[in-house]
Amino acid sequence: MGGIIGERKEKKVLEKDVLGCLLNSKDYKGQVLTDDQVADNVIGTLFAAQDTTACAMTWIVKYLHDNPKLLEAVKAEQKAIQEVNGRDGNDNAALNWSQTRNHMPFTHKVVLESLRIASIISFTFREAVADVEYNGYLIPKGWKVMPLFRNIHHNPEYFSEPHKFDPSRFEVVPKPNTFMPFGNGVHACPGNELAKLEMLIFIHHLVTKFRWEVVGSESGTQNCPFPVPMNGLPARFWKQVPSS
């Protein structure tokens, strides 16, 4: 990273990508970020954005594989969209925004249920900025508090049969503060909508173009640091021949 600041002075760095924004950003005193701060932010974003979404997608592949009836329902929904896009004879017509927002209600519930069960980020930290009394306990100012999202997501009081993969439970909106795969409050995930969009697009292409078989998967979960199936999810994929 040694040369970035030097080069910044000579070249106008692109502003439209993440690295460009970081290299060009200035604080209220007009100070740019140091190379270490730029590197920290790039690594942080990769960690927060890429690994989380990749883990979520791994679980989606597993849950759909393990629940053939749900897979069929997702396929039906996605094939209907594919058919509409192929009507003009163009099999490769791209998905559009409205289709991802309005024509994937079941797939969307599959995404939410995957996020609930897998609880990719299972907890966060907050610091009490004032004394707080909660349920007869005093949390003194300055103490750290660790909300455990996974415990809330797996609490049968909020989600009946919490270990059952059941996307239909999202036909009813969960009670406030019981479903927080992207956290909550000022530090809630800014990539929330992007991540869900990526998952919908991924599922569309996965189920309309491929069939797959999980080979030799093991039960259990491994945290590296986000949860993935134990020893990964070895799978074989076949490209489907488009139906005439």
Ligand code: HEM
């Ligand atoms: C399935 C994918 C993802 C999950 C489950 C996830 C989950 C979370 C959670 C739980 C937090 C902590 C919120 C809190 O402490 O209240 C968080 C923070 C964050 N996420 Fe995500 N995230 C995902 C994808 C993304 C993507 C795609 C991006 C960026 C493109 C992103 C960027 C961030 C950033 C920058 C923060 C820190 C926010 C802050 O501290 O103010 N995440 N994410």
